[in-house]
Amino acid sequence: MKSKTGVLLINLGTPDSPAVGDVRSYLSQFLNDPRVIDLPWLSRKLLVNFLIVPFRAPKSAKIYQKLWTANGSPLLYYSEKAKDLLQASLGSDYEVHLAMRYKNPSIPDVLEAMRKLNYEKIVVLPMFPQYASASTGSALDEVMRVMRTWWVVPEVKFISQYYDHPKFIEAFVARGRQYNLADYDHILFSYHGLPERQVDKVHNDGRCANHNCEQEITEENKYCYKATCYGTTRLLVEKLNIPEGKYTVCFQSRLDKKWLMPFSDKVVEECARKGMKKILVFSPAFTADCLETIIEIGDEYQEIFKEHGGEKVQLVESLNDHPTWIDCLKDLVIT
Ligand SMILES: C=CC1=C(C)c2cc3[nH]c(cc4nc(cc5[nH]c(cc1n2)c(C)c5CCC(=O)O)C(CCC(=O)O)=C4C)c(C)c3C=C
Numbered sequence: 546m547k548s549k550t551g552v553l554l555i556n557l558g559t560p561d562s563p564a565v566g567d568v569r570s571y572l573s574q575f576l577n578d579p580r581v582i583d584l585p586w587l588s589r590k591l592l593v594n595f596l597i598v599p600f601r602a603p604k605s606a607k608i609y610q611k612l613w614t615a616n617g618s619p620l621l622y623y624s625e626k627a628k629d630l631l632q633a634s635l636g637s638d639y640e641v642h643l644a645m646r647y648k649n650p651s652i653p654d655v656l657e658a659m660r661k662l663n664y665e666k667i668v669v670l671p672m673f674p675q676y677a678s679a680s681t682g683s684a685l686d687e688v689m690r691v692m693r694t695w696w697v698v699p700e701v702k703f704i705s706q707y708y709d710h711p712k713f714i715e716a717f718v719a720r721g722r723q724y725n726l727a728d729y730d731h732i733l734f735s736y737h738g739l740p741e742r743q744v745d746k747v748h749n750d751g752r753c754a755n756h757n758c759e760q761e762i763t764e765e766n767k768y769c770y771k772a773t774c775y776g777t778t779r780l781l782v783e784k785l786n787i788p789e790g791k792y793t794v795c796f797q798s799r800l801d802k803k804w805l806m807p808f809s810d811k812v813v814e815e816c817a818r819k820g821m822k823k824i825l826v827f828s829p830a831f832t833a834d835c836l837e838t839i840i841e842i843g844d845e846y847q848e849i850f851k852e853h854g855g856e857k858v859q860l861v862e863s864l865n866d867h868p869t870w871i872d873c874l875k876d877l878v879i880t
């Protein structure tokens with residue numbers, strides 16, 4: 546009998562419903578993660594449980610209510626679709642599972658089901674192309690925490706990042722080619738933001754600013770999220786023939802001022818102030834459409850742009866169920 550390989554896809558997670566209570570519970574689990582709010586235990590608890598969550602939960606719930614569809618949360622819907630397509634593509638030697646780092650289906654529940662299936666090998670594949678401790682690091686940390694309790698630990702392969710995988714790039718290029726780039730005044734590559742101190746911690750001297758991360762990827766900075774966001778952009782820009790000066794790398798969804806800059810909302814505003822009318826926005830830190838793409842870029846940036854004289858912010862759809870993205874996931878699992 547040939548043993549099957551188990552594949553565990555992991556995405557970030559989303560509330561169980563857009564009700565305030567479920568959003569509160571999601572935000573609380575998410576923001577109490579020490580890899581997300583990397584403060585000492587007491588400071589994190591006080592900040593998250595008494596300041597951020599009580600104020601943010603009702604506001605976020607309203608946004609989630611706008612996002613929710615008949616299929617539920619887009620992040621979970623598209624992640625499940627990708628799982629099913631990957632299963633079909635890999636065939637019967639593999640069994641593909643999906644877990645979410647926060648909320649459901651939870652990593653402990655899915656891993657418990659996988660443990661009982663007695664796989665000889667498990668491939669753990671977070672759906673984040675660029676490594677960040679707050680996303681990939683946290684997902685892999687949670688898997689290790691659970692697996693540490695297993696009596697039988699099979700062969701395990703962890704995939705940390707793949708921002709430069711040719712099929713990941715090709716899939717985003719294909720999404721971009723659905724638009725005539727010449728119709729747009731400017732193109733933004735808007736990545737999820739991170740606190741600067743989290744990016745600094747990747748470097749041995751604790752200073753991202755010393756490592757030319759906007760220009761090159763080296764052995765030293767290859768896990769620096771800022772470096773790999775710029776690296777992703779260089780690869781996309783080259784394939785899409787976007788000239789220097791016609792695009793900007795920026796970072797969205799900040800919680801405070803000391804996050805990676807420039808901030809996407811400010812760049813959108815600046816584009817409008819310069820008289821631009823149409824901008825196209827790629828968001829290549831996400832592999833499934835979610836609150837940060839559909840609402841933040843598609844609605845909020847559209848509003849900011851219009852308010853300052855612009856006309857159209859066009860979001861490039863995320864990879865979701867694109868066949869080249871599924872091919873990329875397959876390559877990552879089998880090679
Ligand atoms: C690229 C992957 C992600 C990184 C890195 C990341 C870091 C990070 N995020 C927050 C705070 C929030 N993020 C929220 C939503 C959210 N974040 C990601 C991905 C990354 N986050 C996704 C895919 C989503 C959308 C989830 C969905 O349900 O659609 C939210 C919740 C929404 C809101 O209230 O604004 C928060 C809060 C921090 C603090 C952080 C790193 C320090």
Ligand SMILES: [Fe+2]
Nearest residue numbers: 557737798837
């Ligand atoms: Fe986030």
Ligand SMILES: [Fe+2]
Nearest residue numbers: 753758769771
């Ligand atoms: Fe860096």
